[in-house]
Amino acid sequence: MITLDDVAKEYHRARVALSHVSFQVKRGEFVFLIGPSGSGKTTVLKLVYMEEKPTYGDVWVNGIHSSTAKGKEISQLRRKLGIVFQEFRLLEDRTAEQNVAFALEVTGAPKDTIPARVARVMNQVGLASKATQLPRQLSGGEQQRVAIARALVNEPYFILADEPTGNLDERATRGVFQLLTDINAGGTSVIMATHDLAMVRSTDFRTVELNHGRVVFDSAEKPPPETRYTPLIGQPAIGGPNEGNWPPPPPGELPK
């Protein structure tokens, strides 16, 4: 379980990245984190994998409190959090399977178990046939699958994906999203920060929207009756199939 309780994060010169952010993510949930650039999505993920500590409030991940967690506790926790980035972050001089094995080697996994575990996740992400290729020999979508395989290989409780489809074309985006959905169906929670509202609208997964560092919409919460906020999720994408369908549906109600 991940809990953010009245969390604020301020950087130098009083730049406020997050303010009064509270929500929980339970095991097995798929949560979209949406909002414009600079709204605080990446900061939320950084707080969850404890790259950052909150300025105020509490962040709990699997019973570990981020403000008091020691280095070793954070390392142990990260082994159970698979982290995926927009820019893949693969080691260019290692093959796909070596990139995946790297996550096991550096966390002290028994050497004899590594090949089988790597083969299993490479198979799971559909890249068994390209295991020995270098990242530059793979397409963007395939590289992201390698990054997901690396995130999966330690059998995490949560996958934290920061704009994982941001660099991909539509087809690769669908493939990666389907893969994350399948992983979630296997019981792993997924928190996915994205700008892709079409993707968000295409599912009924929980959506948390951030704006100016505050949670302005959470599809799991009942919106206050007098709220006047129109969530981003309700707005039609420019050039999208719903453009022109204005005004949007009432707050908290997801258009299909």
Place this chain on the structure above:
Amino acid sequence: MLALREALNASRRAPLLSGLGVLTIGFSLFAFGLFALVALNIRQALRSVEERVEIRAFVADGTPSEAIATAMSDIGAFPEVAHVDFVTQEGALERARKDLGEFSDVFEEATLPASIDIHLRAGLRSPENVKAVADRIKSYQFVDDVRYGQEWVEKLYRLRGIATAAGMGLGLAFAAVAVIIIGATIRVSVLAREKEISIMRLVGATDSFVRAPFLIDGFIKGIIGGLLALLLTWIAYRLIDTRFLELVFFDSRLVLAGILAGALIGVAGSATSVWRHLRRI
């Protein structure tokens, strides 16, 4: 084991960077080595001068040989004394002629007093010790005079003190420069592996695991740099020794200490650099 492999892999992946790192360490330790060689030879020169520190007690004419023998036995038992020699009048004349060859005819008719020459043990030749022993010897009734070149001994000790202090200060400064240079070299390799380190940390590698390859890298580079510095220092020593000035080189204990110092400086430089830069990655 993995840390060692990672350290070696890092060198294999960036051979130019590693080579430059070793060269930088080697040359900074070479500067340190040259300084150490100079310091060692100054120390050696001072020691050979110091060995000539002796107390000479002039014996009155007609002193019975039994009294001299008893006194020599007593003096020989002083804890500060290494050995005692008796120089007869003839021996004193012979020595004076030998030491002052160009004035040998001056001593034709001279009569020089016999003396008891006292040599002190190494480490017990401080001006205070020399004076204390000389004072004790003065108490023998047959001793006319005691000479030990008080001013000369004090100057020698002052010079040794200055040489030691300068040696320590400059040695520490050279070592600090070497640590800084090695730190900068390791910093370059930390930055070159920034992405790898960030991935290691994100997938849950502990900080000590992340640091270990860099510390091993620093250790290996320190040892290789130390060996390179030793080789360069030896070449410099041979050049000076054969062409200009007779020198002494480090003994095996100092050679080993030098290589270990290289390793230690390598690890210290790495640790400082890794500790500072890992926080930013």
